[in-house]
Structures are given as C-alpha cells and as structure tokens.
Amino acid sequence: ASCRLFYPEAPVKIVRGRGQYLYDEQGAEYLDCVGNVAHVGHCHPLVVQAAHEQNQVLNTNSRYLHDNIVDYAQRLSETLPEQLCVFYFLNSGSEANDLALRLARQYTGHQDVVVLDHAYHGHLSSLIDISPYKFRDLDGQKEWVHVVPLPDVYRGPYREDHPDPAVAYADEVSRVVSSAQEKGRKIAAFFAESLPSVAGQILPPVGYFSLVAQHVRRAGAVFVADEIQVGFGRVGKHFWAFQLQGEDFTPDIVTMGKSIGNGHPVACVATTQAVSRAFETTGVEYFNTFGGSPVSCAVGLAVLDVLEKEQLQTHATCVGSFLMELLRQQKEKHPIIGDVRGVGLFIGVDLVKDEATRTPATEEADYLVSRLKESYILLSTDGPGRNVLKFKPPMCFSRDNAQHVVARLDAILTDMEETLRSCETLRLKRSTGLGCRAAAGREPS
Incomplete structure (x- = not known):
C-alpha cells in the first residue's frame, strides 16, 4: 500500500521500452511524455551495449584504479564551470543530495538548511527533512530547516506583473536567513532544484539564483543546485538548467541523478576543491560500493556520447519550442489552461478552474491524464494542487509526437467543455421548469 501505481484505477503493465515508447503485455504502444529517467530513450542500443560489454x-x-571513472569525471568536467572539478559517484539522486548535505555541513561548520517551499530532494530521512513536499505530511518541519517562498511568478506572492520578481523572491531568502541568524542559527546550505519540478514545473526568474547566492554566502553557506530532474541538456539552451540564470552564477555543489545513467543507477556530486578538501579532513573516509563502478561509468560515458552524436540538446530546443507553441495555441482556445511555461523538454501546463482566481483544476487534470492514457499517451501531474501537466519525455521525443499529444489534448478538452455546456443547459432548463422531461432524455446528466 505504500507504493502508489500510475493509473491506480486501471494500472498498466509495461514489459518493453524503446526510444520514447513503452509497450504493455498486450503489445499496445504508449507514448511516454514523462520518462525523464530514460534520458536518451528507453533501452538505447548504444547504452545497453556499453553496459553489456563492460x-x-x-x-x-x-x-x-580504473580508466572509466577518470574518463567519465573528465567528460563531465568539460560541461561544467571550471571551479566544479571534483566528482563523487553514487547510485541515486537521493544519495547525491545526502552527500551534498554532508559536504555543505563539513565545509561550513554549520547545520541549518534553507529550502524552497514544495521542494522535493529525495527519499532518505535526511532529505525528507529538507523536502516540504514530504515533511508536511509526516513529522513536520525541523527547527534547522528554513522554508522560503517558491519563486513562482504565476502563483506565488510576486507574479508576472511585479517589476522585479527575482529581487523580491531573493529578498525573502535574505529575510529568512537573517531571522534564523537572530535566533542563533547558522546556515550551511541553500538547496534548490534548478527548475523546481514536483512544485509544478517552475522557472525561477532570471537573476534569482545569483542574488540568493550572495545572501547565503554572506551567511557562510553554500549554494546546492539539484539538477537530478533537469540536467544533461534537457533545457536545450544549456547543458545544465542552472545556466539559465546567467553566466555570473555558479553553484558551489551540483547534484545529478536519473538521466545520468538512462535507467542504470548512476548519480554524481560535483563540487569545488575547497569544499572537497574540507570534507577530506574529517578522517571519515567516503566510499560507495557501487558508485563509480566500471559498468556505471561506461553507461554514463555512453549517455554523453549519445547526447553528442544525436545532437539531443539542439533537438530539445527545437522540439520543445514547437511543443510550447502548440500548447500556447491551446491556451487561447481553452480557458482551463491558465499558464504554459517551460524551456526545452521541461514544460508545465497549469490547469485552472477560473482564470482570475487561478484555482487549481485538480479533478479536471486527473480526468485529463486518465483520458490521455486511454489514447495511449502517458502523462502525469505535479504541483501543490496536482493540476500541472508535466512534460519531461525522453530527449528523442519528436515534433510528430508533440503534434499527436496536443491534438488529443485538444480533443479531450473540447469534449470536456461540450459536456460542461450540456450540463449547464440542462441545469438551466430544470431550474426554469422548461422542457425538463424532454431535456433529461437528450442531455447528459
């Protein structure tokens, strides 16, 4: 009971995958719009071959000693700012964020952590403690955890009409840090997904990270960028999502997972020499039995090879822009679509009951996802209201796929609107006493 399935009313049994498609036990083909773990495509032959051969x-x-771990670290270093040059290899994004927390505390000598509201950083106990998405349903907020507003310009306190939301949201971080310091607390780290995903596919305003980094570093803390869901070219314009914030920003620690191994359990933490040296002085050796194994590093190298050879970062830019345009056209047509936001193949469609109040259309989103599954399209929702359709498909997702998904989305939304209008017509007829009997025979209830 603690493991929730996709589509609990009618679960899907998947037995095979290839590219952006999954296949059930009957052979039916489903288009995967959320399989960001299979970054370069399910069962990519070059990745499978690399694992098999090693x-x-x-x-x-x-x-x-083994060449693979050195070669892989070298290849990763070429994608990152020069100062991020020390690499720790692990098995999962949760392990990576847990290690980042340990690194930050050892380097700063501090304990406390600042996190974004609605954040999720992993399933270990240490990470549930810094994940408001989880801890609010469990033991609540620890005294060493400080939550700042999600920099959401659609639903947050500072919206798209604010003259400078980056400054406004960063000032909230400064205020929380100062308040903690007044109570004698010392901040070790600010943790943030470079693009908050579980929180609803959020794009922080440009410049926000640079300002936050200034505030937290003045407090003696480090900035941890969680790239587990959004790294490795998914945003198209850049290899890493934190680079969307501008050239003047570099995190102190970057965590990676999911897409790094295309389904194989690989993860990584990249940091500076200064942070790593402080960690080494503890006398507590860091060792991970399977982290950085020859097979894991061979897989990681193969994923990087595929990204480069198939030009998937450029592909994400082109296909993502095309999909965004199609979705924006649907926004003009369907009032339930309150906002379309994203970059590359990281896109959110915020569904609302009312355009003015922006009330989350939670039930409607759930119904839409269920109807799409009946059309063999796998999509899901995120956000505090579970009303944001999330697109994070394998990077081989195509323009034809985009057109197909949006066409079905359009058809289902149109059907929903026609049903709603029919119900409203019936309600009015019944309320006025006109043609109730005849209407009841023709109109849906």
Missing part, C-alpha cells in the same frame, strides 16, 4: 570484462568497486 559487464563481460569487469564490474568491481572504485578501490581499484
């Missing part, structure tokens, strides 16, 4: 030769731990 498995035939050696798979042991990193206490022995």
